[in-house]
Amino acid sequence: MEASGENGLIRLDFEPAECRALLRVLESIRQAYQTDPTNFPAPEAAVWYSTRGCQSAGLNPEETQEWVRHLFEFRSASLELLESWIARLRQTKKHEPCTLELTPDHAPSFVRILNDHRLLVAARHDIGEHEMKQSLFRSLKDLSAQRQSARFEIEWLAHMIEAILAALPHSGADWDRSLLRPESD
Amino acid sequence: MPTETLPIPDKILEGKIEEAFEKHWHVLVWNDPINLMTYVVFVFMKVLAFQKETATKHMLEVHHQGKSCVATETREKAELYHQQLQSFGLTVTLQKQE
Numbered sequence: 001m002e003a004s005g006e007n008g009l010i011r012l013d014f015e016p017a018e019c020r021a022l023l024r025v026l027e028s029i030r031q032a033y034q035t036d037p038t039n040f041p042a043p044e045a046a047v048w049y050s051t052r053g054c055q056s057a058g059l060n061p062e063e064t065q066e067w068v069r070h071l072f073e074f075r076s077a078s079l080e081l082l083e084s085w086i087a088r089l090r091q092t093k094k095h096e097p098c099t100l101e102l103t104p105d106h107a108p109s110f111v112r113i114l115n116d117h118r119l120l121v122a123a124r125h126d127i128g129e130h131e132m133k134q135s136l137f138r139s140l141k142d143l144s145a146q147r148q149s150a151r152f153e154i155e156w157l158a159h160m161i162e163a164i165l166a167a168l169p170h171s172g173a174d175w176d177r178s179l180l181r182p183e184s185d
Numbered sequence: 186m187p188t189e190t191l192p193i194p195d196k197i198l199e200g201k202i203e204e205a206f207e208k209h210w211h212v213l214v215w216n217d218p219i220n221l222m223t224y225v226v227f228v229f230m231k232v233l234a235f236q237k238e239t240a241t242k243h244m245l246e247v248h249h250q251g252k253s254c255v256a257t258e259t260r261e262k263a264e265l266y267h268q269q270l271q272s273f274g275l276t277v278t279l280q281k282q283e
Contacts, residue, residue, distance in 0.1 A: 047274075053267045056278035057210075057260070067268065074272045108231060115224055115274050122219045129218040158221055165227055172226040175241040180222075181249060 003163040010102040010167050012160075019098040023089040025157070029117050030082050033075045037068050043123040048075075048116070075116070078109055085110070107168050114157045125150035209282035210263035212256040216247050217276050228273045229255065232266065257282060 002013045014022060037049045049071055054064040085100060092098035102110055122128070125147045131139050136155050140148050165173040214225075222244055229240035233255055246253035256266055263279050270277045 050271070050276065052276070053271060053278045056280060057264060057267065070268060071272055074268075108227075111224070111227070112273055115220065119219055119274050127219075132218040154219065161221060162223055165223055170230070172230045172237040172240050173223050175223065175226045175237060175244070179241060179245055 001160055003167040005167045010107045012100045014098050016095050016097055019089055019092050025117050026086050029113055033079055037072050044120055047119045047123045081109055111161050111164050114161055118154050118157050121150045121153055127151055205261040207260045210258055210260045211254045211280040211282055212263050212266045213252050213278045213280055214247050214255050215252045215276040232269045
């Protein structure tokens with residue numbers, strides 16, 4: 001995928017295989033955004049609808065429920081945008097590349113949605129610190145076929161998020177990497 | 186014609202209002218293995234209106250120390266930040282300053 005800023009828009013150019021994979025991702029996210037939080041499996045609810053913060057704030061069960069409902073409604077509010085992107089990708093023929101153009105206002109939502117999917121896939125397939133600390137190809141050796149696919153997807157979406165943020169003005173994508181200390185372990 | 190008077194504020198409601206404006210609530214963002222550093226910087230800039238350097242400083246605190254206090258606010262404002270940051274997929278808790 002290539003991301004570039006053109007005429008005030010963020011242009012995303014995808015290879016044919018990426019188009020199909022992205023369509024599948026967006027359709028999966030659409031379904032998840034339509035799913036009531038009470039119907040989420042526990043590991044996935046723990047990443048999207050964690051109530052740890054509510055507990056730390058001393059919210060009672062009714063307030064916590066309302067808080068979770070607000071989060072669900074916030075995600076649901078992205079459904080119209082999601083549908084427009086899904087419709088655009090569906091217009092593309094099977095073995096052809098495709099393009100999405102995002103306004104600077106919509107690009108943050110697109111990035112957030114992709115990140116939401118990364119979090120969900122990680123929770124669903126128990127991809128955690130151990131798997132993420134290793135390089136992608138090294139981590140595959142220890143993973144089942146399903147978890148390998150999940151790890152690939154998480155990495156691929158990371159690349160996409162980084163590329164979009166690099167093309168989005170004032171996103172902070174050019175933060176100073178020299179400040180990052182080497183890992184000590 | 187019967188006259189209507191304003192209801193006397195409920196003691197519970199008064200308590201809630203007082204609670205909302207209670208000061209010195211810390212907003213803590215915790216490390217996780219999935220969220221990208223670049224993404225965290227972006228979210229801090231977007232939600233908390235940090236400049237890039239401040240966002241980077243807090244992101245690196247999260248990365249190296251496991252957590253960062255990104256704001257200390259009234260309870261109401263802290264709860265708003267909590268919801269906004271978590272809606273972007275970050276792990277957030279609130280803590281009353283002691």
